[in-house]
Amino acid sequence: MRVYFEFMKKAVKNSVAYRFNIWARMLGDLAFIIMWISVWAALYQGHSDMNGITMQNALLYVMITQLLISCNHAAYPIGRMEGLVREGRISSEILKPYDFITRCIAEDSGQIFSYFILSGFPVFMITFQFMNIGLPIGPLKVLLFIYSALCGCMIKYFIELSFGLLSLWFIQTRIQPIFSFTISLFSGAAVPLWFFPDWLENIANVLPFKGIYFVPSAIFTGQLQGSQLQHELLVQGMWVVASFLLLRWMWATASKRVVVQGG
C-alpha cells in the first residue's frame, strides 16, 4: 500500500512544482466559468424559467459542473497510456512489482486532488460568492453530492483508462475525438440533460456518462430528490462497478499481449 501512497505524494509534489501550470489552470477555469455563465444568462434573457428550470438553477449547474470538469481534466489517462506505449515505457511498468492500474489511480488522484485544492475549488468559491446565489441544499445533500461527484470521477477515469489501454492493440487517435465528444455530450458537461429532447435523453439514460457530471450537479442544484435521487445513485454505483470491471478485464487481457515498440 505504501508504494501507492508514495505515487500519490509524488503527483502532488509534481503539480505544486510547476507554479506556472497552476496559474494557467486557474485562469482557464475562471475563463470557462465566466463564459458559461454569460452563455446561460443570455439564453435566459426574458424568461424566468425554461423546462421548469430557473435561471439560478442553471447558473448553479454551470458553476458546479465547471468545478467537476476542472477536477476530472486534471488527469489524462488516455494520453498517459498512449505515451507509455508509443515510447515503449510500458515495458518497465509491466516489470515493476506493483499493480499498474492501482498505480495509475494513485498518481492521478494525487494530481486531481492538488488541482482541486489549488485551482478548481478557489475559483468556484470566488464565483459562487460573486454571483451571490444561496446554496439550495442542506448538509446531508452536500455529502451525497460529494459522494456522487467521486463516483462520477471514477466512472470517467475507469472508462477513459480502459479506452487508453486500447493503444496496446492499435493507435486510436482517429476515434478519440468521437469518444471524447460522446462523453462530453451525454455527461451533461455543456448542456444539462433537462434540456435534451426526449429521444436524446433516453439514450443518455442508458449510458454511463450522465453519472459523471449531470447526476452530481443535479443533486447540487437541488433538482434531484426522493426516490429519483435514490435511483440515480444506485445506477451510478452500478456503473462504477461495471466500469471498474471493464478496466480490470481490459488490463488482464492487454498485459498478456503487450508488444513493446522499438529497439
Add this chain to the structure above:
Amino acid sequence: MALIEINDIHKEYVTYKQEKGFLNTFKGFFYREKQIKEAVKGISFQIEKGEMVGYIGPNGAGKSTTLKILSGILTPTSGEAHIAGIVPYQNRKQHAKKIGVVFGQRTQLWWDLPVIESFELMRYVYRIDEKTYRENMEIFTDLLELDQFSSRPVRQLSLGQRMRADIALSLLHNPDILFLDEPTIGLDVVAKQKIREFIKQINLKRQVTVILTTHDMGDIESLCNRVILIDDGLVQFDGEIEKFRHTYGKERCLVVETKEPEDIDRLVLDHGQITKREGNRIWIHFDRDQVSPTQLIPHITSQIEVVDLTIEEPSIEGIVSRVYQDKTKN
C-alpha cells in the same frame, strides 16, 4: 540446472498493414492485412550464475527481442525459458524482483523528478529496507558519482549521467541477474569506462549474472568471458571470448598517413591489402595470423615516409559481416 535456460525459443511479431485515409481506417476495423515477422527462430542457451555474457549480432538480429523474453516483457511464440526456476513471462512480478533491466535507449527514471526521488520511489516499489538502501546508495555514489547530479531532474542530465543513474536504479534492489540492452550507446570514452568498471565490480562483489547486448567491442572485451553471437534470429556462435576472437577477429586494419600522397603509389605489400585511400591516408587490412604488425610496419616504413600510424581493432559490425560472408561462401 543452470540459472538461465532457454530452449528453442521462437518469437513472431504480428503486425498489420496500416492504410491511409479515413475509409481505410474504418475498413481496418473489420479486415486488416496480417504481416508476420519471425524475429527469433529457435534460440537455446544456458547461463550459469555469475557469468557475464555478451549478446551480440547485427541490427535486427533479435537481441532486444530475446532480452525482452528473458526479462518477462514478451511471451515467446514457442519454446520455453526458465530463470532460477521461474518462467519469466508467466510469473512477471515474482521474476521482476530478482532481475534488473536497463534498455539503454529509454530510461526507467521519472522524467520530471530529481534523480534521487526516482530512487526513493523504487525503495517503496521493491520494499527495500533502510539499511540495504543506504549501503547501495553509498556504492553508487562511490563508483558512479551519483551524488553529483542526484538532485537534478532527469530531463536535465547528460546521456552519460542518465545512463549511470539508470544502471544504478536497476541494481537498487540487489537483483541476481542484470539485463543490459546497449548500456553504453552514445556515451563518450570516459563514461563508457566508468560504466564498464561499475558493472565489473558489481559482478565481482555480488556474483550478479550479466547479459549485455552492445555494438561496442570494447564492452565485450573489458567485461565478458563469453559471447553469444546471433544473426537473423539464430545462434551463430556461443563460447569463450578467446575462442570468439580467434575464430572471427583475425583481421586488423592499419591506418597509415604518409608525408606525400604520391608515396602511396610506390608502396608494395607482400601481406594484407589496401582497402581504402583518402588523400595521404590509406587503410590496410591484414590477417593477424599471417603477418604481425611488428613485421608489417617496418615493411612499410622502409619503403615510404610515414607521419602517423594507427591499428584499428575489428569492429563488431566488421566481425559480423565476416561471419556473414563466410556463411554465404559455404
